[in-house]
Structure formats: C-alpha cells, structure tokens
Amino acid sequence: MALEIPKMSYNGVIKEIPLGKEANPVIVGGETSYPFYLFEGEMPHPPKIAMEVYDAPPEEWAQAALEPFADVINDPAAWAQKCVSSYGAEMVALQLASTDPNAQDNSGEHAVEVTKKVAAAIDVPLIVLGSNNLEKDTEVLKMVAEACAEERLILGPVTEGNYKALGAASLAYHHTIAAGTPIDINQAKQLNILLGNLGVPDERIMVDPTVASLGYGLEYCYSVMERDRMAALTQEDERLQFPIVCNLAKEVWKTKEAKLTEQEAPLLGDPLKRGVLLEAMTALLLLLAGGDILIMRHPDAVQLVRGFMDDLMAN
Amino acid sequence: MLLIGENLNVMVKRIGQAMKDRDPQPIQELAAAEAEAGVDYIDVNLGPARKGGEELMAWVVKTVQEVVDLPLYLDTTNVKAIEAGLKVYKNKQGKAVVNSIMCRPERMEAQIPLVTRYDAGMVALLWGPEGMPRDAAERGVLATEILQRAAEAGVAGEDIWVDPIITPLSVQQNQLLECNQFMSELDMIAEVLAPGCKSTCGLSNVSNGAPDHLRPILNQTYMIMLAKLGMRSCIVDAFDKDLQDIARGKRPDVDALVHQVMDRNEPDLGSLDKEAQHYVKTGKVLLGHSLYSDSWLEL
Numbered sequence: 001m002a003l004e005i006p007k008m009s010y011n012g013v014i015k016e017i018p019l020g021k022e023a024n025p026v027i028v029g030g031e032t033s034y035p036f037y038l039f040e041g042e043m044p045h046p047p048k049i050a051m052e053v054y055d056a057p058p059e060e061w062a063q064a065a066l067e068p069f070a071d072v073i074n075d076p077a078a079w080a081q082k083c084v085s086s087y088g089a090e091m092v093a094l095q096l097a098s099t100d101p102n103a104q105d106n107s108g109e110h111a112v113e114v115t116k117k118v119a120a121a122i123d124v125p126l127i128v129l130g131s132n133n134l135e136k137d138t139e140v141l142k143m144v145a146e147a148c149a150e151e152r153l154i155l156g157p158v159t160e161g162n163y164k165a166l167g168a169a170s171l172a173y174h175h176t177i178a179a180g181t182p183i184d185i186n187q188a189k190q191l192n193i194l195l196g197n198l199g200v201p202d203e204r205i206m207v208d209p210t211v212a213s214l215g216y217g218l219e220y221c222y223s224v225m226e227r228d229r230m231a232a233l234t235q236e237d238e239r240l241q242f243p244i245v246c247n248l249a250k251e252v253w254k255t256k257e258a259k260l261t262e263q264e265a266p267l268l269g270d271p272l273k274r275g276v277l278l279e280a281m282t283a284l285l286l287l288l289a290g291g292d293i294l295i296m297r298h299p300d301a302v303q304l305v306r307g308f309m310d311d312l313m314a315n
Numbered sequence: 316m317l318l319i320g321e322n323l324n325v326m327v328k329r330i331g332q333a334m335k336d337r338d339p340q341p342i343q344e345l346a347a348a349e350a351e352a353g354v355d356y357i358d359v360n361l362g363p364a365r366k367g368g369e370e371l372m373a374w375v376v377k378t379v380q381e382v383v384d385l386p387l388y389l390d391t392t393n394v395k396a397i398e399a400g401l402k403v404y405k406n407k408q409g410k411a412v413v414n415s416i417m418c419r420p421e422r423m424e425a426q427i428p429l430v431t432r433y434d435a436g437m438v439a440l441l442w443g444p445e446g447m448p449r450d451a452a453e454r455g456v457l458a459t460e461i462l463q464r465a466a467e468a469g470v471a472g473e474d475i476w477v478d479p480i481i482t483p484l485s486v487q488q489n490q491l492l493e494c495n496q497f498m499s500e501l502d503m504i505a506e507v508l509a510p511g512c513k514s515t516c517g518l519s520n521v522s523n524g525a526p527d528h529l530r531p532i533l534n535q536t537y538m539i540m541l542a543k544l545g546m547r548s549c550i551v552d553a554f555d556k557d558l559q560d561i562a563r564g565k566r567p568d569v570d571a572l573v574h575q576v577m578d579r580n581e582p583d584l585g586s587l588d589k590e591a592q593h594y595v596k597t598g599k600v601l602l603g604h605s606l607y608s609d610s611w612l613e614l
Contacts, residue, residue: 186485189608197613231606239614240606 008033008040012233014292015241016045017203019091019176020125020152026090028206028292029243034229035290036312046313047287049302050091050127050295051083052249055114056098056106062259064272068299076114077121084122087299088306093127094118095250099140100131108143115144119151127154127178127295129247138162145169154178156245157208160191167198178245180208183220185227192239206293208245213252214282225289243292252279253297280304287312316542316562319388319515320354320553323379325362334361334371342375343382349553350383353563357383358414358550359400360390368396376400380407388438388550390414394425401433415440415478418457427468436474437465438515441497447480451496454479455504458497462508472511476548477501481516484533484600485524488607491537495602498544516541518549521601526609535561536597539573573598 013032018025028048033041057073058066068087072079076094083089094115098106119126128144130137141155142165157180158166170177179195181187188207195205209228211221225244231237252258258275260268268274279301283294287309296302323345325331333341349357359375361368368391379387386409389400397413404411415438416426430437439461441454448454458477465475479497482490498514505512521537522530535558538549542562551558560566572591575581576598584592593612600611608614 184486186488186607186609189606190610193608193610193614197610227606235605237606239608 005039008037008234010041010233012236012238012241014229014232014243015202017176017206017243019154021123022152024123026125031233031290034233035288038313043313045292046309047291048090048293049283049306050093050125050293051087051089051299051302052093052095052295052297053079053083053118054098055094055096055111056104058097060259062253062271062275063261064275065253065258065297067272077117080118080122080126084124087302089124089302091125091127091293092118092122093129093247093295095129095131096140096144097131097250099136100133101136102133103131105136108140111140112143112147115148115151115153119148119153125154126151127156127245127293129156129178129295132157134159134161138165141166142169145173145175148175149173152176154206154245156180156206156247157210158191158195160187160194163191163194164198167195167200170204171198171200176204176206178206178208179242180210183210183212183217183224185209185224185231188224188228189231189237189239192242196239202242205242206245207240207242208247211246211248211251211282211286213248213255213258214278214285215257216251216255218282218285222285222289225286225291229290244290245293245295246283246286246291247295248282248286249279249295249297252282276300276304284308316538316546317355317548318353318553318559318562319356319358319548319550320349320352321358321360321517321519321550322349322553323357323375324360325364326360334375337374339378339381342378346379346383350385352553353559354385354551354553355548356386356388356409356412357553358388358390361393361396362391364391364393364396368393369399372396372400373403376403376411380405384408386410386412388412388414394422394429397426398429398433401429401435404433404435406434410434410436410474412436412438412474412476414438416461417442418461419444423461423464427465427470430465430474431469436476437470438476438478439465440478441480447482448493450493451500454493454497455500458501458504459508462505462512466509470509472505472509473513475509475512476515477505477512478515478517481518481520481537483523483525484521484537484607485609488600488603491521491601492603495540495544498541498546502545513547514545515548515550516546518551529609529612531555531557532593532597532612533601534558535569536573536594537601538562539570540577540598540601543574543577569594576602576604 014029016030030044080092098104154176156178158177179191232240283305384407441457443457522533
C-alpha cells in the first residue's frame with residue numbers, strides 16, 4: 001500500500017491587501033495554507049522585504065550596518081532610492097525615530113517634510129513608523145496622514161491607545177494601518193475588532209505583532225504568529241486573517257551581539273558578518289512563522305533571506 | 316455546587332483594617348452577611364500573614380465563630396497561623412479546611428499532619444516544586460502524589476479538596492482546556508487513592524483580565540462547565556446572586572445551553588435570544604472553539 005502523506009485542511013484565507021500607488025499596487029497576503037506549505041495550499045503573493053530608512057542620521061549604529069549607507073545617511077530620500085535601485089527593496093520603511101521625545105524630539109512638521117521627500121523619491125509602497133511613543137506617535141502620524149493624503153502610506157504602530165485618532169485619519173486620507181500589539185494574540189484580535197468597529201475596511205488593516213531579535217525572545221513572537229495563523233486558517237477566525245508586518249531590523253541591530261566590535265568581543269567572530277547573520281536568521285524564522293512583510297536593514301541580510309525564500313517558493 | 320464565600324479577605328480595605336485593630340464588628344457583620352447570602356463555607360483569608368499570623372488567625376476564627384456556625388476555610392500561606400486557627404476552631408456544622416497545601420515535599424510534610432491532628436479537611440493545591448502545572452498530565456502527576464501522601468497519613472477522601480488551578484482566559488486559553496481535561500480524569504485518579512475526594516477552585520480567576528462588566532458571564536459559564544466535569548465547590552463572591560442561582564440549579568435553561576456547547580451540539584445562534592446567545596458565545600470561547608478577545612460577545 002502506498003504511503004499517503006496526511007494533509008491539513010484549511011477553511012480560512014489571509015486577506016489580500018493592496019499597498020502603494022493605486023496604479024501600481026503591491027499585493028500582500030492571500031495565503032491559503034501555513035507559511036510555505038505549498039503542498040497544502042497557495043501563497044499567491046510571496047512575502048515582501050521592506051528596507052529601512054531613518055528620518056535623521058542614525059547614532060550608535062554598528063559599523064557593519066552603517067557601511068552600505070555611508071553616502072546617504074544625511075538624505076532620507078537618497079537613502080530610500082538606494083534601497084530600491086541598488087538593493088531591490090520591494091518597499092521602504094521610514095522610521096521616524098528622531099521624533100521620539102527621548103531622542104531628538106523632532107517635530108511633526110519635520111516628519112511630514114521627510115515623509116513627503118521620501119514618498120516622492122520612490123515608486124514602491126512606503127511604510128511610515130512612529131517611535132513607539134504613544135502620544136508623540138498619535139500627533140506625528142496624524143499630521144503625516146493628512147499631509148500625505150494621496151500617498152497611500154502604511155502607518156504604524158497603531159495601538160489600542162491611539163487607534164481611534166489614527167484609524168479615523170487613515171480612513172479619511174486613504175492609508176493602510178499596521179495594528180500593533182505587544183506580543184499578545186488576544187490583544188491583536190481585539191484591536192482588529194476595534195478597527196473594524198471604527199469602520200476601517202479589512203483591506204486597509206495589517207497586523208504588527210511586535211517582534212524580537214533572535215536570542216531576545218523571538219520564540220514568543222514565533223508562537224504568537226503561529227497561533228495567529230492557526231486561528232486564521234483553521235478556525236475561520238475572520239478577525240485574524242490579515243497579513244503580518246515584522247519590524248525586525250531595529251530589534252536585531254540594537255542587540256549587544258550585533259554592535260560589539262572585534263576588540264570588545266574577539267570570540268564572537270567577524271563583526272561585519274555577525275549582525276548580518278543575526279538579522280538574516282531572525283528574518284528567516286519570522287518568515288517561517290507567517291510574516292508577510294519583513295522590515296530589514298542590511299543589504300547582505302536581505303540578499304540571504306531572498307535566496308532562501310526563492311528556494312522555498314521553488315517547490 | 317458548594318459555594319465558599321471569598322469576601323472575608325485581608326485585601327479588602329475595611330476588613331484588613333479591622334483585623335489590624337482587632338475590631339470584631341466589621342468582620343462579624345461580613346461573616347453574618349455571607350451566611351445570610353447562602354454560602355456553604357466562609358473563606359478566612361489572611362494573605363501571607365507573616366507577622367503575628369498565629370495570634371491573628373486564632374482571633375479571627377473565634378470572632379467569626381461567635382456569630383456563624385458555617386464551617387471555615389482557613390486561608391494563609393503561614394503554616395503556623397493555620398495551626399493556631401485549627402487549635403481554636405469548633406466544629407459546629409463541619410470541619411475546618413486548610414486552604415491550601417501545595418504539592419511540594421516540604422509543604423506536604425509540614426501541613427498534612429496538621430490535618431489529621433486537628434481532624435480538619437485540606438485543599439490539595441496542584442502547585443508543584445516547579446510551579447504551575449503545564450498540562451493535564453502534570454496535574455495528574457501532582458494529584459496522585461498529594462492524594463497518596465494524604466491517604467497514607469490517614470486523611471479521608473471526603474476531607475480532601477483538590478484545586479486544579481484555574482488560569483485567566485484572557486492570557487491562558489489553552490491552560491483552561493488542560494484544567495478541564497484533568498477534571499474529567501480526577502474521579503478516576505481518586506478512585507484508588509482517595510475515594511470520595513472532592514474538588515474546589517478559585518473560580519473568578521477565569522475572568523481575571525477581562526473587562527469588569529463581562530466577568531460575571533465568564534464566571535457563570537465556566538462554573539457550569541466545571542460542574543459538569545465533576546467540580547464540587549467554587550470559591551466565589553458570596554453576594555453574586557446570579558452566580559448563586561446557577562449554582563443552586565435555578566437556571567436549568569442556561570445549564571442546558573452550556574452543556575450543548577460542551578457536547579458540540581449548540582443551537583443555531585439565530586434561534587436564540589440575546590442572553591442565550593451570550594452564554595453560547597462564552598461557552599465557545601472558554602472551550603477554545605474561537606480565540607479569546609475582549610469583544611467575544613460582539614462577534
């Protein structure tokens with residue numbers, strides 16, 4: 001008797017979300033099976049890689065991360081262009097890190113100006129992320145949403161504390177939301193429900209589950225994403241059938257292991273490769289957990305992950 | 316379902332102050348009110364009671380027993396305070412119950428002898444050397460161990476109340492399923508070691524973290540489930556009238572609905588009124604048929 005490989009049966013589908021310019025949208029989502037289980041279902045839109053750009057020259061970055069962008073760190077628009085034209089970024093993620101009141105505390109006007117310049121410089125979808133300061137993000141992202149009305153941005157993190165203000169702004173000015181919750185599947189579902197109640201249509205919602213770096217709690221994020229996809233695909237949990245955004249690079253590159261120099265940590269190996277490998281491994285695991293958009297930093301890490309993804313999709 | 320009133324608790328500001336001042340009046344009033352409300356036992360919760368716990372427990376037990384005849388649960392982590400309470404306790408309508416004895420060797424060695432010495436009952440709390448059990452099997456292992464030790468010491472099955480530890484639905488949905496699984500196996504485990512053994516639980520833990528106004532329906536629905544799985548008692552708010560009605564079998568309609576959900580045989584939501592829909596939805600979320608969110612009743 002021939003061996004019959006058991007197959008999982010799914011009853012849910014991840015929603016397809018069109019991102020970016022209306023004429024030339026990039027679609028994410030649409031999965032009908034667990035990630036890369038192509039023998040059980042389809043991934044009509046393979047996961048996408050968004051590359052990071054910062055709104056002000058980064059401080060305290062590891063040499064390895066700084067090197068590829070040394071010529072553009074003072075010019076976010078040029079930085080974004082470089083990500084797209086030199087490294088093939090499918091999206092750009094603008095980190096408004098300098099608006100953080102605990103950093104430079106740059107104004108909403110500054111954020112608007114940078115966002116407009118970056119948006120004008122690229123054709124690919126633009127993700128705009130706050131500094132994770134609830135009050136400042138609410139103020140800054142609201143201004144950005146309004147000032148960039150026709151850009152169809154992806155705005156995040158939109159949280160339980162500011163979903164009304166940012167949900168309404170996204171609705172009014174046609175942006176998409178990255179709904180952020182702190183590694184908690186129940187809260188992720190709840191926020192999606194609240195956004196729905198507010199009138200945000202499903203095709204404008206994505207989930208940002210909060211992710212960590214390899215070695216710093218990644219396994220918890222993995223479990224939450226896994227549970228998210230189980231509920232979405234096998235329990236018909238309609239409020240979890242959304243693509244997942246993983247804002248991973250800033251987590252990886254702030255770890256001690258990614259930043260230590262060779263003199264500081266001679267046993268940890270070549271510092272130019274170390275951070276790249278940490279980033280690539282983290283991204284890879286998040287891909288396997290169900291990530292649809294990976295927000296990454298280093299071009300070499302991007303290339304490694306892309307190669308891996310191509311292999312998985314070739315089956 | 317037997318009910319144990321949880322209200323006499325050092326954490327309640329008025330009661331904590333009265334305990335500190337040795338002022339009998341608020342304590343006696345509350346105990347009498349709990350008895351009046353119809354609970355079967357009164358839990359006397361002193362918390363950790365590290366300083367002066369012995370004297371305090373003896374005083375509270377005497378104070379309460381001056382006005383009520385109901386049996387008491389003596390609730391503190393201070394072992395000596397428990398003994399002091401047992402020493403002065405008078406069995407009027409039932410034995411005092413030690414709440415609780417963890418499944419940790421040093422705890423069992425110290426506390427089980429008290430239970431036999433003072434002819435009391437005991438809560439066998441399934442909290443092991445490594446903390447909280449992770450699934451039904453670990454609960455089974457812990458239960459086997461403590462029941463065996465208690466039986467060897469001469470504690471009768473009917474004097475043991477196994478507490479499987481209830482976890483909040485909002486953060487540990489799967490753990491509740493493990494708890495349910497264990498409850499369905501408890502009689503089988505107890506049959507050999509401690510026939511007639513009972514069970515108890517801190518019911519309101521299930522709704523911890525859920526929006527306040529939705530906690531009652533969670534508590535009520537889960538109590539119905541636990542009852543079907545053999546749970547004998549719950550530690551509850553003595554003044555929750557709706558919960559008590561259900562415990563006393565006055566809501567057979569609600570019981571039936573929840574049982575149908577448990578049997579995967581629930582009626583079509585469209586055929587039900589709003590209240591019945593809520594019980595069905597709550598039953599489904601408690602059983603993990605759908606993932607918990609604070610808005611589970613609106614979906």
